[in-house]
Amino acid sequence: DQQVKQNSPSLSVQEGRISILNCDYTNSMFDYFLWYKKYPAEGPTFLISISSIKDKNEDGRFTVFLNKSAKHLSLHIVPSQPGDSAVYFCAARDDYKLSFGAGTTVTVRA
Amino acid sequence: GAGVSQTPSNKVTEKGKYVELRCDPISGHTALYWYRQSLGQGPEFLIYFQGTGAADDSGLPNDRFFAVRPEGSVSTLKIQRTERGDSAVYLCASSTSGGPGHTGELFFGEGSRLTVL
Numbered sequence: 001d002q003q004v005k006q007n008s009p010s011l012s013v014q015e016g017r018i019s020i021l022n023c024d025y026t027n028s029m030f031d032y033f034l035w036y037k038k039y040p041a042e043g044p045t046f047l048i049s050i051s052s053i054k055d056k057n058e059d060g061r062f063t064v065f066l067n068k069s070a071k072h073l074s075l076h077i078v079p080s081q082p083g084d085s086a087v088y089f090c091a092a093r094d095d096y097k098l099s100f101g102a103g104t105t106v107t108v109r110a
Numbered sequence: 111g112a113g114v115s116q117t118p119s120n121k122v123t124e125k126g127k128y129v130e131l132r133c134d135p136i137s138g139h140t141a142l143y144w145y146r147q148s149l150g151q152g153p154e155f156l157i158y159f160q161g162t163g164a165a166d167d168s169g170l171p172n173d174r175f176f177a178v179r180p181e182g183s184v185s186t187l188k189i190q191r192t193e194r195g196d197s198a199v200y201l202c203a204s205s206t207s208g209g210p211g212h213t214g215e216l217f218f219g220e221g222s223r224l225t226v227l
Contacts, residue, residue: 004152006152009150032214043218049214089153096141096160100153
């Protein structure tokens with residue numbers, strides 16, 4: 001029973017353009033949502049989070065939007081840079097446990 | 111080092127053998143997690159420790175899997191009678207607290223890649 005879903009396995013974007021990654025969830029008890037970034041042969045690293053009581057959080061080039069009624073969140077990266085090429089995981093917290101989506105591989109083209 | 115350390119980084123074993131994977135969390139982090147990541151999937155929760163005790167082991171797939179954290183710091187994930195389906199990257203993560211009020215950010219190690227032949 002997958003509670004967090006990332007339906008796009010991959011995304012290709014030109015350098016300088018916006019990357020938009022999407023995530024859907026089913027559990028209404030999730031209170032925090034996080035995005036993690038993962039390079040090959042490394043562990044996931046935290047990127048940005050948002051509380052369930054907020055609808056937007058911005059940190060530099062990264063903005064996360066939360067639509068609770070639709071149980072949907074998105075990550076916007078603008079402008080996209082070559083170093084952003086990685087796998088991005090959406091995660092959601094229920095008490096102490098994080099549930100992860102399957103990830104979206106982002107490739108930024110020069 | 112300052113981050114979560116996992117050893118070995120790679121382990122190749124034969125079906126039926128016993129395997130131990132070690133995690134050294136960030137100093138002072140009371141919460142420790144084990145996750146498993148299979149190819150093309152996101153990390154899947156296995157077990158959560160708060161201090162020395164396993165507060166939630168509901169993600170362990172069966173009784174061949176066991177984990178300990180005897181002194182509230184280093185943890186060992188133990189897999190008995192390994193099967194080919196156990197092949198995956200085993201990720202350890204730690205955080206300052208696992209309870210309410212925490213944003214949920216976990217600090218992950220680089221993982222131990224287990225291959226069962």
